[in-house]
Amino acid sequence: MQSSSHLFPVALISAERRGDLSEDVYRLKPANSPDISVELVVTRLGMADASPVRGVPVILLHGSFSNRRFWYSPKGVGLGAFLARAGFDVWLPEMRGHGLSARNISWNKNRVADYARYDLPAIGAFVRELSGSIPHWIGHSQGGISLAAALGGQYLGDEDVASAAFFGCQINRRYWSLKIPPVQWCAYLLLKRFTQLSGAWLKRGPEDEPVSIALETLRWNGFMGGFKDAEKDWWAGLAEVRVPVLAVAAAGDRQTPEWACRKLYDQLGSEQRTFVTLGCKQGFSSDFSHVEMLVSQAAREEVWPLVRNWLAQHSVAVAEDGFAQVSGF
Numbered sequence: 001m002q003s004s005s006h007l008f009p010v011a012l013i014s015a016e017r018r019g020d021l022s023e024d025v026y027r028l029k030p031a032n033s034p035d036i037s038v039e040l041v042v043t044r045l046g047m048a049d050a051s052p053v054r055g056v057p058v059i060l061l062h063g064s065f066s067n068r069r070f071w072y073s074p075k076g077v078g079l080g081a082f083l084a085r086a087g088f089d090v091w092l093p094e095m096r097g098h099g100l101s102a103r104n105i106s107w108n109k110n111r112v113a114d115y116a117r118y119d120l121p122a123i124g125a126f127v128r129e130l131s132g133s134i135p136h137w138i139g140h141s142q143g144g145i146s147l148a149a150a151l152g153g154q155y156l157g158d159e160d161v162a163s164a165a166f167f168g169c170q171i172n173r174r175y176w177s178l179k180i181p182p183v184q185w186c187a188y189l190l191l192k193r194f195t196q197l198s199g200a201w202l203k204r205g206p207e208d209e210p211v212s213i214a215l216e217t218l219r220w221n222g223f224m225g226g227f228k229d230a231e232k233d234w235w236a237g238l239a240e241v242r243v244p245v246l247a248v249a250a251a252g253d254r255q256t257p258e259w260a261c262r263k264l265y266d267q268l269g270s271e272q273r274t275f276v277t278l279g280c281k282q283g284f285s286s287d288f289s290h291v292e293m294l295v296s297q298a299a300r301e302e303v304w305p306l307v308r309n310w311l312a313q314h315s316v317a318v319a320e321d322g323f324a325q326v327s328g329f
Contacts, residue, residue: 007125008032013041019076021084022048025100030122033114034106040119041100042126043068045080045090054089056162056315057127057135061120061143063168064213065197065205067099068092070140070295079138079294082304088311089131093123095146098207108195111216112142113229116149124160134162136311140294141256142213144169148264151241152227152234158243163314165246165307168253168290170260171220171227171235235267244272244314248303251279252287274310278303 071080097103249261
């Protein structure tokens with residue numbers, strides 16, 4: 001494998017022009033986790049006819065049952081494409097077994113803990129190497145949960161994250177029945193009958209998820225559970241986060257209600273924090289839902305500019321050589 005990186009083996013598997021956009025697709029093999037078969041595909045978007053000098057890097061993390069197409073459709077529509085056209089250097093990772101990323105040998109044992117501890121730091125390091133700047137991170141749903149776990153576990157620090165944005169992301173919506181050990185045991189035994197959860201069958205998205213993700217969530221919500229792994233308490237660690245934070249909830253989101261998103265926001269220790277609720281009462285055109293908050297015509301008109309403006313406001317990044325860089329906004 002010819003490497004495009006000094007960090008670990010990386011292959012540029014395609015470089016294409018997609019209308020007015022350029023699309024470079026990289027396959028990363030970090031070999032930094034117990035399962036050395038893990039390969040992560042990351043798509044880089046930019047303007048096809050623009051200067052070789054890129055803007056500020058932004059990493060977009062998709063949620064469960066999803067892939068890079070949540071941010072960037074085959075027709076070149078999505079928040080990722082919008083930000084690329086606004087001058088940002090856009091990076092779209094696909095998590096283990098999603099989209100172009102092949103299933104690793106231990107795919108059925110993958111957890112958010114693995115994404116947070118191994119995958120996101122590798123992705124961040126690669127983006128920093130190629131861009132020369134500290135990236136901004138945006139996560140939707142489980143993508144935001146993985147980002148929160150990486151920040152709370154200190155697997156990503158100030159040197160890795162220029163700012164963090166959480167869309168439809170909650171950790172504190174508790175199902176109190178799961179606190180009763182017999183109920184938790186029954187739920188565990190029921191889930192253990194499956195190896196994966198089908199996004200198509202559940203009508204949640206195009207991808208499948210390993211049942212280990214659901215079992216991990218069950219442990220977080222169970223008796224004596226918490227947002228943590230065996231080594232670190234991620235929830236407590238969030239109070240130490242100092243990077244600028246944007247948290248966005250959708251008023252019509254039944255999966256991740258506003259109050260739960262706000263509890264995550266309140267736990268973060270950042271002094272520069274902004275909380276936004278996408279709802280009629282807040283002046284938006286409708287009460288957005290979990291997906292519509294980022295993928296809809298209304299999101300294109302009302303939410304994407306909000307994201308662009310947030311990034312522009314926090315667009316001063318520190319280059320690897322220690323000098324400040326400012327994007328042209």
